[in-house]
Amino acid sequence: MSIKIKLAVLLLLGVLLTAMTLPARKPAPLTRHFLYVAVPGIRDYMGYGGHGLLVFDMDHQHRFVKRIETRGFHPNKTPSNVKGIAVSVPLNCIYISTIETLQRIDLSTGKIIWEKAIADGCDRMSISPDGKTMYLPSFENKIWNVVDCKTGDIIKKITGFTRSHNTLCGLSGNYVYLDDLASPWLKIADTKTSTVINKVGPFGNFIRPFTVNGRETRVFVTIDSLLGFEVGDLKTGKKLARVVVEGWDKGPVRRHGDPSHGIGLTPDEKELWVCDGFNMRLHVFSAVAPYQQLTTIPLQDMPGWVTFSLDGKYAYPSSGEVIDVKTRRVLSTLKDEFYNSVGSEKMLEVDFEGSKAVSAGDQFGIGRVTR
Numbered sequence: 001m002s003i004k005i006k007l008a009v010l011l012l013l014g015v016l017l018t019a020m021t022l023p024a025r026k027p028a029p030l031t032r033h034f035l036y037v038a039v040p041g042i043r044d045y046m047g048y049g050g051h052g053l054l055v056f057d058m059d060h061q062h063r064f065v066k067r068i069e070t071r072g073f074h075p076n077k078t079p080s081n082v083k084g085i086a087v088s089v090p091l092n093c094i095y096i097s098t099i100e101t102l103q104r105i106d107l108s109t110g111k112i113i114w115e116k117a118i119a120d121g122c123d124r125m126s127i128s129p130d131g132k133t134m135y136l137p138s139f140e141n142k143i144w145n146v147v148d149c150k151t152g153d154i155i156k157k158i159t160g161f162t163r164s165h166n167t168l169c170g171l172s173g174n175y176v177y178l179d180d181l182a183s184p185w186l187k188i189a190d191t192k193t194s195t196v197i198n199k200v201g202p203f204g205n206f207i208r209p210f211t212v213n214g215r216e217t218r219v220f221v222t223i224d225s226l227l228g229f230e231v232g233d234l235k236t237g238k239k240l241a242r243v244v245v246e247g248w249d250k251g252p253v254r255r256h257g258d259p260s261h262g263i264g265l266t267p268d269e270k271e272l273w274v275c276d277g278f279n280m281r282l283h284v285f286s287a288v289a290p291y292q293q294l295t296t297i298p299l300q301d302m303p304g305w306v307t308f309s310l311d312g313k314y315a316y317p318s319s320g321e322v323i324d325v326k327t328r329r330v331l332s333t334l335k336d337e338f339y340n341s342v343g344s345e346k347m348l349e350v351d352f353e354g355s356k357a358v359s360a361g362d363q364f365g366i367g368r369v370t371r
Helices: 003-021
Strands: 031-039 052-057 063-068 082-088 093-098 101-106 112-117 133-137 143-148 154-159 164-169 175-180 186-190 195-200 207-212 218-223 228-233 239-244 263-265 271-276 281-286 293-298 306-308 314-317 321-324 330-333 347-353 356-360
Touching: 031 082, 082 347, 133 164, 133 175, 143 164, 164 207, 175 207, 207 263, 218 263, 218 271, 228 271, 263 306
Parallel strands: none
Antiparallel strands: 031 052, 031 347, 052 063, 082 093, 093 101, 101 112, 133 143, 143 154, 164 175, 175 186, 186 195, 207 218, 218 228, 228 239, 263 271, 271 281, 281 293, 306 314, 314 321, 321 330, 347 356
C-alpha cells in the first residue's frame, strides 16, 4: 500500500472517530403555526362556530385541530359575545374578553387559569409587546382599565372617554392607541404613565376599526358613514387624507351600522384591505399616497374585520375565508369539527416550538415594518 493511500485511510479513520465522540446535535426546533379563533365572535350568534376557542393548523390547509372549552357567559348562562382576543407570549397565555368578563387560558394545556368579572364590562383589548400589561376598555363606557396580565388585577384606570372601544398597542411598546366610539379623535396614551398625551384628528366622523404602521407614524381609520378610510399622522396629530371606495354603492348593513367596519395593513405595509359590509367585499388599496384602489374580493358573508398572518401570506376576514394575499384567491373557508362554517372578528396567529408559544399575531391587521 502506497504512503498516499495509507495517509488517506488514517485521515478517514480520524474523521470517523471524531464524529463518534462528538455529542449528537439536537434537531432544529420545528415552529408550528396555528390560527386561534374565539367564538361567538360575531355578536353572540352561535351559528358561526358555536362557543369556545377554535384552533386551525395553518401549516396544513387550515384544517380544524381542536376546540378549547371557554367560559364567558351572560347572566342567563348563554354564551356571551366575545369582544377581543390577545396573547402574552412570555406568559404562554391567550386572553378572551366578553361583554362581562376577562379570561386567561394556558396555551400549553388549554386550561382556564382565571376568569374575572370586570366592572363596566369589557371590549377589544390589547397587550403590550412585553406581555405584561393589558389595556382593557370598558364596554362602551368612560374608562380603560390597565390590567396586570399575570394576575388580572386592575393597576390603573385611564379616564376621559365617552364610549371606550378598540385598543391597539404599538410595536414599540411606548404607546397605546385608544378609539372612543363617540369621538372623531384617536387618543394616544403613554404606556409608562398610562396617561393620554396626544390625539389625532379630527376625522370626518366617529372612529371605528383602525390600524397603525410598524414605525407608528401613520394611522388608518374607518369612520361612521364612510365606505373607505381616512389617514392620520401620529406624530403631528393631523388628518392627512380621505379615501372613498370607487365604483361601489354604499348601502345598509346588518351589523355595526357603518359601511366599512374593518381595515387591515399587510405586514409589509404595501397594501390596505378595507371591509365593505353592504357589498360583502374586501377592497384592496396601495398603502401609500395617493392610495390607489387595486382590486376587490367577493366574500361569502358580511365582513366586519380583517387581519393577516405574521408572514403576510394569508388574509383572514371575519366572514371565514382564508385568502392568499399575493393572488387574492380564496383558498378555503374555516370549518369546525362538524364542518359548519366559522366566522369571527376575534382571531389571531400563535406560533409554537413544542408546547411553548414563541410569537403571536394580532387581532388587528397591523403593519410590521419597523425601519
